[in-house]
């Protein structure tokens with residue numbers, strides 16, 4: 001037993017009883033300091049948008065769900081406690097580590113395992129860690145963590161660590177293979193962060209991964225397998241640049257930089273997909289820059305020929321008020337993604353269902369200016385952007401009361417009740433009409449429409465265009481730079497002290 005580790009092995013009697021009846025063996029550690037994780041706002045509202053500067057809704061068609069991201073899509077909007085930085089980041093010269101939240105685990109344990117049969121755990125404030133037999137189940141408790149090793153077997157034994165900070169997990173030293181969670185394999189080290197602000201059983205599972213190791217798992221889930229290598233390379237540069245901006249923004253604001261899902265970028269974790277690995281390796285250290293600083297390279301699945309500016313669809317601010325993210329084309333984006341299966345689509349809802357969803361959302365978001373509505377008498381487009389994408393809707397209810405909804409809020413409201421993962425409205429580029437008691441919505445594209453259109457990139461790549469040509473089209477004025485690495489981050493063990501062998 002390691003001195004000062006905060007852990008004690010179970011007694012033989014304890015093992016015996018734990019085996020029979022899962023009796024908890026309590027091993028108290030050291031008093032600790034709070035982890036300091038920040039709170040999140042649960043509801044998305046117009047007023048909270050500035051706090052979500054790099055929120056995006058990139059949905060490569062393989063990325064419509066995030067299976068390991070429990071609750072991710074619902075609570076990603078957060079208000080920063082400090083003002084935004086004035087400058088976009090410089091392209092990094094060292095390979096940074098990115099913190100990816102793969103799951104927001106609520107009211108259930110985090111279950112992790114590793115091919116070696118062992119996992120090493122350490123409390124944030126403990127001086128040493130300890131190895132446990134995998135699989136493990138981790139429960140946050142009021143003043144610490146409860147860990148069950150050999151979870152689900154007859155050898156199961158429970159431990160307690162008195163630690164109100166986070167709990168780190170990593171593979172044993174000299175072992176190979178990735179940590180497994182929820183059927184996926186994840187590179188890097190895991191950290192379980194308690195979320196007492198939500199409830200005492202809630203935690204976030206965050207993996208810390210060197211950026212270049214993170215990126216292949218983004219490409220593997222954002223793009224179709226049959227797509228062009230040049231699309232993959234353009235996506236690699238965009239995903240790297242986007243990630244660098246997220247890291248700059250969130251580093252001192254919350255305990256993760258991105259989520260694995262639509263709210264940031266999809267991430268499958270570890271991947272053996274050669275096309276994804278090659279695209280990242282062939283563009284290693286390449287960032288998209290404008291005025292010498294990294295561009296927050298928002299992208300979405302399909303613009304439907306009606307792109308939006310980042311200011312309109314992401315947030316206002318100095319980061320987005322730059323030429324590469326502004327729509328300057330006089331007309332619609334022709335010859336972009338007309339042949340995409342999601343370029344045009346239609347959805348319809350009964351008026352009563354529409355009203356229910358809008359009223360529920362406005363109530364949850366505390367938007368008294370948006371509801372409640374009493375039925376719908378008329379529903380028309382208000383403002384459009386310079387290329388004709390609907391930006392607001394004007395709605396009059398049966399009492400003659402008028403409401404002005406942002407198209408993006410309307411989309412969120414209608415999707416919020418659609419059983420979570422179902423994107424019944426793929427974008428907010430909508431033309432509404434009322435027909436026979438129903439709201440008919442003619443939609444275009446998939447996602448927010450700012451920055452690169454993934455389907456459009458693929459059509460360009462198919463016609464022989466280079467990754468740089470693709471990026472120059474979708475981020476006009478920006479250029480690709482290749483950063484030398486002055487020192488390389490060691491792979492996945494760099495974030496924690498070395499672990500003992502089991």
Ligand SMILES: [Zn+2]
Nearest residue numbers: 303336337453
């Ligand atoms: Zn497009």
